[in-house]
Amino acid sequence: MAHADGGEAGDDILAMRGITKTFPGVNALQDVNLTVRRGEIHAICGENGAGKSTLMKVLSGVYPHGSYQGDISFDGEPCRFAGIGDSEARGIVIIHQELALCPQLSIAENIFLGNEQTSGRRRFFGKGLVDWNRTNHEAARLLERVGLPENPVTPIADLGVGKQQLVEIAKALSKRVRLLILDEPTAALNDEDSAHLLDLVRGLRDEGITAVIISHKLNEVLAIADRVSILRDGRMIGTLDPSAEDVTEDRIISGMVGRDLEHRFPPREPAVGEEVLRVEDWTVHSPTQHDRVVVAGAGLTLRRGEIVGLAGLMGAGRTELAMSLFGRSYGTGISGRLYKDGREIQARSVREAIRHGIAYATEDRKRYGLNLIEDIKRNVSAAGLPRLARRGFVDGNEEYRVAEGYRREMNIKAPDVARETGKLSGGNQQKVVLSKWIFTDPDVLILDEPTRGIDVGAKFEIYTIINRLADEGKAILLISSELPELIGMCDRVYTMAAGRITGEVARADATQERLMHLMTKDKEGERVP
Template sequence: MTDDILRMRGITKTFPGVKALQDVNLSVRQGEIHAICGENGAGKSTLMKVLSGVYPHGTYEGEILFEGEPCRFADIRDSEHRGIVIIHQELALCPQLSIAENIFLGNEQASNGLIDWNRTNHEAAELLKRVGLHENPVTTISDIGVGKQQLVEIAKALSKRVRLLILDEPTAALNDEDSAHLLDLLRGLRDEGITCVIISHKLNEVIDIADSITILRDGRTIERLDMVTDHVTEGRIISGMVGRDLENRFPPHEPNIGEEVLRIEDWTVHSPAHRGRVVVSNASLTLRRGEIVGLAGLMGAGRTELAMSVFGRAYGTDISGRIYKDGRQIEIRSVQDAIRHGIAYATEDRKRYGLNLIEDIKRNVSAAALPKLARRGWVNDNEEYRVADEFRASMNIKAPSVLSVTGKLSGGNQQKVVLSKWIFTDPDVLILDEPTRGIDVGAKYEIYSIINRLADEGKAILVISSELPELLGLCDRIYALSAGRITGEVPREEATQEGLMQYMTKGLDEIR
């Protein structure tokens, strides 16, 4: 592992008004797992798009050497022909096609112009076995979970005889079990001589799996670290990423908790896909003004389903139970009802459900509360611009103007736009589902500060998170959910990861 398989020298990439990369250098040794770390907007994904030909030669400055030879990729097919394959954070799979069809899409196993389906399915089965996925190759992609879809993407890369595999946030949407399996697979590929470059915000995983790290900040290379000789810690990586030590991952906060705002009693929700299956069972919880309440649970426990069903019955069928707002029972039959009663919900999937990525910041911020900007049925464009610009300043959204396209923003800034949209509805209750998913530690701190500020303004906040340290560091009280049932309620001073995990797994053995 002494020879470099990849060298990128002096890479500079400019977009209109923004220098995304400036004189970036990257070296990766043959047969290692190399991590690239940096805050959102540091240039990590842009650098990998330059390498893989998404941004073709001529659109950037600098030099790429792969296996000692200069590379000038015109497109992604050029880079794949050399054995460089990138798996983006948003998986590039067609949900209506089978696993086998997806693996060989664009690389069909054909002779005389006809696809050989026996060969296709046989070779797909061999690739699935190699990545440890025990599924029938004819299974439709829409019928398997995200963790398995990630493995299909890797099998697809292996079908292209990959030599350098690039993975952008591969475990961001995975639970702990799927993440561990994926990391084990990457170790196995390394043992086979396949070099991997991984972009990740999960620093514990980076330390666990990487042989070396390159840290980017503001589009520049900060340093390259060897995991063995440089005695790398999470603190060392964070310091390089943000330019300062983050002694406390969570901003200090003294809660000022008031009276009860929202009470949910005996809430039961059935699955819309499987009639009769109970997803949430007799759940009861309360939220008070100025309080940040956490909701912990394993994947599939019913956390999101509970939140969405409360928010205007956006999920579920045969919903029963009672909702009280400020001590008075209310009926919420639609999302509009929920907004009118002062309840807002920021979804866990901001790209698909939280934002219109092809629209600008201004339109996204106003989307949930257009009537506030309308006069005689017409939206006041100047007022819409003013409101959005105020949020851009107060939320520290890093963009040239509110006319910037939302899809071009980093994940942390997109999340701030989502929060701005719902804050503009002036809610009393704000439900935040995975508010920091896919966001770096620096941007997380900003989001936590915003949440604390909203609580100080008297809003009741429910935070759903898969990260127990996040709930422990942020919340004043935590509920645990297991198999659709509330199994525990713990105040902040008594909460521990071990105790919450016991509540989160309570009753699972009975179900199994």
């Protein structure tokens, strides 16, 4: 891998040296060096959790100076950004994957939000009044520059996500951007919108604007990037120059994924039984943009005693698929067929899904999986209260007995089940989430990122619990952003990209490279080498 320090000295507009950023229990960045040359498009690649977005948040001041170690130089001058306003004042603008637009405001209002175009004549609390003619005129000029033929007074809510991306770029241009950071800019776009956005970025480069792009779409990376830097586990692996080297998707992937899988997963001899769940032609539309398809014609099967993985990059539609199957708790315009034990079922609510023996453990346990101010006992019983009811009343003694049984069985580290759940570690909170859903006695258990944010020891315990559930005959769908986790735990792995199932790989054939190929496919039917 060339240029392990992130690039050779030259006409660099940006230099980041020795960047180290830690969170409680997590070393997100470790001694990262990155240089970006003036007027180039510089791509940053890496798996989910590699540290890409964290590095850009350090650069843009989202994580202010003092919260990390290392030095940043921009245009040859040291920078110590206390916030995002400081970096924007220097011409560094970041556009996050989750767009920061106000849907109820107009395009023009969004473009100049916080940077209002004022008359300068009449004063109100020390500020000029907004000059709406100037605001709309300047917004129209910027929209023309980014190739978006929309009226500046159009509400953002009336635009699709592709057009919203262009509004974000127009907003950046209004701030006299010199270094534009794009975090997964095409993740939610169709092919046409993606091509238009990439052409726009090329045009901005030709105008002298430097760009840093974070992307999982390796075909796009190779098509647009002047250089490619690769992060893995918070460390800079190196920087490749496609114009000077034979850079392929395989080479980038090998830099992204090389990890040791040994001794991280408990042994298991699978005993796979009959099919318990079948999903056919499952299609889901966005609940806020009804014309946008987030899951397109997905199909999969689960068997008793089987752990099936679901792999995909951010925005692939994994969680959306899982939640839509679980009582249609996500999405609109849902179509397709769902079969349980060979019989078609309707699970149009969470209650119906639970009644049919389907459970879903969310990826966001703190927000949706647990009531953090309640005790362990109440959290364990929350999804299965009908099993504890006697003549319409919950049997408190039985509730305590059940929760205490799970505390011991799952090795939840707490003195008793009266312990407030929010005071538990992440790993123990995840055990409470699993206990809650196991108590409903499901046949199918969908686990969405069950080991996210927990330490290695707790992960091994969670893996052991998952294996035990499979040995008991449960069918498990395991969603994970960690490819080693899927390879180490699953009997089969489905891959998703752009809302579609792009492949099915048996455990014996599963490698990180093969899964990454399938996860980065953009077009249905594209063959894997």
